[in-house]
Amino acid sequence: MSQILTTLHTVATDPNWHTLAGPVPGVTPSIPDDVNKPVQTILNWTAGLGLAGAVLGGLLGWAAVAVGHNSERAALAARGKQAILWSLFGAGGIGVTAALVGTFYNMTK
DSSP, X not given: OHHHHHXXXXXXXXXXXXXXXXXXXXXXXXXXXXXXXXXXXXXXXXXXXXXXXXXXXXXXXXXXXXXXXXXXXXXHHHHHHHHHHHHHHHHHHXXXXXXXXXXXXXXXX
């Protein structure tokens, strides 16, 4: 254990360590446009289709609640309420995931 601490102390007190740990001078990380545009298109289509599916699921859930309550079918109304909740969770998950992927993907710019 003391050898690990000694090595860490040596690395931390080395005056040249900051040059080893720092970024390479004159190099800016970037993603080529040939890669960036298709990936952004795929992400946008995926998020758009997922959100459209969540909206459709929510509308069908509301329809199931309305039919279930009006026809006194409690099971149908309960399933409709579950569909509404899952549509909201799905839309939130898609939105958060798309935002996170986009944010991490664009950090190199």
